[in-house]
Amino acid sequence: MMIIRGGAVYQKDRWEHDADILIEDGKILGIAPKGKYDGEQIIDASGCYVCPGFIDVHIHGCVGRDVMDGSVESLEEMAKFVASHGTTSFLATTTTSSREATRNSLKAVNDIMKKLYQGAEILGVHLEGPFINPGAKGAQAEQYILPASRDGFVDLAGEYEGIIKRITMAPDVEGARELTEYLVSKGTVVSMGHTVASYEKCIEGIEWGMRHATHFYNAMTPLKHREPGAVGAFLERDDTTIELIADFVHVHPTALKIAIGLKGYDKVALITDSMAAAGMADGEYYLGSEAVIVKDGVARLKEGGNLAGSTLTQDQALRNMVSIGFALSDVVRMLTEVPAGIAGVSDYKGRIEKGYDADLVILDNELNVNRVFIRGNQYDICS
Numbered sequence: 001m002m003i004i005r006g007g008a009v010y011q012k013d014r015w016e017h018d019a020d021i022l023i024e025d026g027k028i029l030g031i032a033p034k035g036k037y038d039g040e041q042i043i044d045a046s047g048c049y050v051c052p053g054f055i056d057v058h059i060h061g062c063v064g065r066d067v068m069d070g071s072v073e074s075l076e077e078m079a080k081f082v083a084s085h086g087t088t089s090f091l092a093t094t095t096t097s098s099r100e101a102t103r104n105s106l107k108a109v110n111d112i113m114k115k116l117y118q119g120a121e122i123l124g125v126h127l128e129g130p131f132i133n134p135g136a137k138g139a140q141a142e143q144y145i146l147p148a149s150r151d152g153f154v155d156l157a158g159e160y161e162g163i164i165k166r167i168t169m170a171p172d173v174e175g176a177r178e179l180t181e182y183l184v185s186k187g188t189v190v191s192m193g194h195t196v197a198s199y200e201k202c203i204e205g206i207e208w209g210m211r212h213a214t215h216f217y218n219a220m221t222p223l224k225h226r227e228p229g230a231v232g233a234f235l236e237r238d239d240t241t242i243e244l245i246a247d248f249v250h251v252h253p254t255a256l257k258i259a260i261g262l263k264g265y266d267k268v269a270l271i272t273d274s275m276a277a278a279g280m281a282d283g284e285y286y287l288g289s290e291a292v293i294v295k296d297g298v299a300r301l302k303e304g305g306n307l308a309g310s311t312l313t314q315d316q317a318l319r320n321m322v323s324i325g326f327a328l329s330d331v332v333r334m335l336t337e338v339p340a341g342i343a344g345v346s347d348y349k350g351r352i353e354k355g356y357d358a359d360l361v362i363l364d365n366e367l368n369v370n371r372v373f374i375r376g377n378q379y380d381i382c383s
């Protein structure tokens with residue numbers, strides 16, 4: 001038995017101070033007052049915060065790698081890098097690309113999920129596109145955008161349909177209703193994004209089952225006082241969740257506060273939407289097939305200048321949010337419990353509770369990542 005000793009342990013709405021977490025076989029056995037139990041291995045967490053591992057439901061790449069590389073090695077490098085920033089699991093996110101490139105990426109994710117590897121656990125795929133509106137393509141490659149259909153999706157996914165946990169699509173493309181209803185019947189999360197749909201159309205999409213919003217505010221119809229758009233629809237509807245990129249580039253701090261104020265901490269996930277340049281110097285990179293210039297850590301398409309993902313990490317998102325006045329426990333919830341629900345793993349990840357996976361992040365008092373555990377195994381932080 002391993003014990004993480006004496007930290008302030010995150011529990012929903014409070015910190016359990018001076019507590020021990022008991023871990024065996026990769027699972028949390030329980031939480032006890034400090035010193036009540038003895039174990040073979042004691043990790044001192046005094047003066048630190050102990051949080052569930054962060055879960056990123058929208059990440060494309062980092063350290064020069066991209067999910068669209070279609071390579072197990074790239075996914076392994078990503079898994080290692082994000083783990084050193086507190087992310088203990090994630091959904092590998094594709095970009096709109098050719099059928100062949102998409103299929104290669106799905107294959108690579110399927111392959112890595114069957115093997116042992118270091119770092120964060122890959123929970124499956126978030127398919128971003130290709131069933132989106134070209135009018136809000138953001139950094140997605142327009143030539144590969146497709147009208148939505150059940151057959152088109154099945155053809156794209158092939159034998160890998162089972163690992164697709166989430167898809168981002170627009171309600172205002174042909175066939176969106178049919179595909180949404182099919183995916184919802186399969187238990188796949190359908191997330192609205194890359195859309196120019198009216199408020200009314202977005203409400204229709206929510207009714208079909210599009211209950212999550214992709215990079216809220218970005219690449220969707222804004223809230224105007226006579227046309228509330230996608231933003232208004234998701235702020236209004238309590239039966240939806242949203243995700244935000246808290247890098248202060250994609251969304252202004254005030255807009256973050258407004259969205260979270262209206263949705264509540266239980267309905268917002270903090271994502272990175274990071275691309276290959278995360279963890280790297282400024283320069284020229286790719287997001288999927290699209291050339292990107294990164295300057296001062298901001299990624300923009302070489303052609304047209306649209307924002308093209310971020311260089312954010314989840315530990316930096318946490319520090320950013322605390323810096324604008326959010327309570328640490330509320331920020332942790334948006335990095336753990338809420339995304340666990342979106343990824344469909346809330347029965348065993350995203351909380352520090354008996355029976356849950358021992359995915360844990362220890363933060364020092366300046367909120368830097370001190371140690372990371374993935375299913376009870378300590379991940380050495382080297383970068």
Ligand SMILES: [Zn+2]
Pocket residue numbers: 058060093128273309
């Ligand atoms: Zn994205």
